[in-house]
Amino acid sequence: xxxxxxKMLNKMATRCRIGWVDYSxxxxxxxxxxxxxxxxxCRLRGERxxxxxxxxx
Numbered sequence: 001x002x003x004x005x006x007k008m009l010n011k012m013a014t015r016c017r018i019g020w021v022d023y024s025x026x027x028x029x030x031x032x033x034x035x036x037x038x039x040x041x042c043r044l045r046g047e048r049x050x051x052x053x054x055x056x057x
Contacts, residue, residue: 008033031055 012033013021022029035054042049049057
């Protein structure tokens with residue numbers, strides 16, 4: 001899963017207009033990348049959740 005998170009962070013970095021993306025495992029950017037991947041997996045199972053639900057869940 002860490003490899004998938006790294007891919008998501010790279011994608012976020014290419015779309016970042018101002019600043020940078022923090023790749024450390026305890027950063028907000030890392031948690032958002034994990035939450036986005038969780039949302040994708042839930043969507044594939046037919047569940048729809050918000051990003052906030054994925055971050056806190």
